[in-house]
Amino acid sequence: xxxxxxxxxxxxxxxxxPLEGRNPDDYTLLDFNERTIPISAPIKQALIDYIETDRxxxxxxxxxxxxxxxxxxxxxxxxxxxxxxxxQGIELIIRAAAQADGEIIxxxxxxxxxxxxxxxxxxxxxxxxxxxxxxxxxxxxLAAITAATRVIVIANPNNPCGTLVDNAGIARIAxxxxxxxxxxxxxxxxxxxxxCASLLTKYSNIVITRTFSKTWGLPSLRFGYLLSxxxxxxxxxxxxxxxxxxxxxxxxxxxxxxxPEYTRTYxxxxxxxxxxxxxxxxxxxxxxxxxxxxxxxxxxxxxxxAMAEALAADGILVRPKAxxxxxVGLRITVGTxxxxxxxxxxxxxxxxK
Ligand SMILES: Cc1ncc(COP(=O)(O)O)c(C=O)c1O
Numbered sequence: 001x002x003x004x005x006x007x008x009x010x011x012x013x014x015x016x017x018p019l020e021g022r023n024p025d026d027y028t029l030l031d032f033n034e035r036t037i038p039i040s041a042p043i044k045q046a047l048i049d050y051i052e053t054d055r056x057x058x059x060x061x062x063x064x065x066x067x068x069x070x071x072x073x074x075x076x077x078x079x080x081x082x083x084x085x086x087x088q089g090i091e092l093i094i095r096a097a098a099q100a101d102g103e104i105i106x107x108x109x110x111x112x113x114x115x116x117x118x119x120x121x122x123x124x125x126x127x128x129x130x131x132x133x134x135x136x137x138x139x140x141x142l143a144a145i146t147a148a149t150r151v152i153v154i155a156n157p158n159n160p161c162g163t164l165v166d167n168a169g170i171a172r173i174a175x176x177x178x179x180x181x182x183x184x185x186x187x188x189x190x191x192x193x194x195x196c197a198s199l200l201t202k203y204s205n206i207v208i209t210r211t212f213s214k215t216w217g218l219p220s221l222r223f224g225y226l227l228s229x230x231x232x233x234x235x236x237x238x239x240x241x242x243x244x245x246x247x248x249x250x251x252x253x254x255x256x257x258x259x260p261e262y263t264r265t266y267x268x269x270x271x272x273x274x275x276x277x278x279x280x281x282x283x284x285x286x287x288x289x290x291x292x293x294x295x296x297x298x299x300x301x302x303x304x305x306a307m308a309e310a311l312a313a314d315g316i317l318v319r320p321k322a323x324x325x326x327x328v329g330l331r332i333t334v335g336t337x338x339x340x341x342x343x344x345x346x347x348x349x350x351x352x353k
Contacts, residue, residue, distance in 0.1 A: 162292025
């Protein structure tokens with residue numbers, strides 16, 4: 001039977017992360033690259049206080065949040081736009097850039113959302129491969145650019161592999177495809193401390209997506225933002241709805257920006273203590289993993305599925321993710337030092353069997 005929607009969308013499958021059975025009361029969640037400890041008390045209080053003001057019956061009011069984000073990112077206010085998580089930022093960019101017979105370059109493996117939106121828009125997807133040795137396939141991407149290229153995706157760092165492209169590489173791509181949108185996903189920016197925001201004035205085709213979902217610990221509230229040239233922000237605002245970002249997200253993000261130290265403290269513990277500890281352990285045990293600039297490692301033990309099951313039995317969830325050859329690795333979110341010690345103990349127990 002003919003459906004009521006576009007045939008190619010009816011033929012697609014949904015992006016369904018494995019949420020089932022993911023009970024935070026039962027497990028340490030090292031499977032979604034989330035912050036693994038609660039957010040700071042002032043943010044929770046700000047949310048409670050907002051509810052008490054009795055303004056939930058009103059539409060959201062965004063106040064000066066764009067200016068505050070601009071200060072945080074060292075850009076101008078007219079280079080900032082709010083989005084409902086970076087997922088919406090990704091969607092807006094691809095929707096606004098897509099054209100009939102257009103192409104998008106999405107190196108693989110990568111975060112599923114780019115492909116999802118590209119399929120909805122009917123774009124032809126070109127997918128050069130990441131490699132363990134060279135990371136982002138820069139030369140292959142440059143070679144894949146055509147007159148039909150509408151979007152080029154650079155997940156920086158990439159998920160699941162954690163690899164980075166430096167700003168010189170990004171500039172080469174932006175120069176080689178001046179009429180394409182260069183989507184730079186800086187979802188893990190505070191972990192990687194790498195950004196191409198300084199390239200925005202020179203390259204008006206770069207659009208950066210950012211989020212409060214990871215280090216800031218607010219994925220449940222869906223708060224993200226875009227950085228780009230003012231004319232791109234104006235155009236993307238023609239696509240986004242006026243209230244797509246909810247008021248609780250604004251309240252929480254404002255309170256978070258008032259006291260960013262809780263984020264910095266967590267990032268330091270994860271990146272300077274816990275992650276090096278896990279890397280040393282994996283090195284000692286001869287377990288290979290991709291070099292990562294983010295709060296996760298993609299590791300390739302000999303029996304990944306059995307290890308994931310054993311870890312789950314010990315109360316720790318990790319995420320199996322296959323590489324392009326079908327070899328399954330475990331993407332492991334790095335949490336606090338104590339959680340990492342617990343993880344190492346659980347892996348040691350499994351390897352000793
Ligand atoms: C590379 C990448 N981009 C975007 C997202 C989505 O983030 P948000 O919660 O801001 O939509 C994720 C989440 O895992 C991610 O890994």
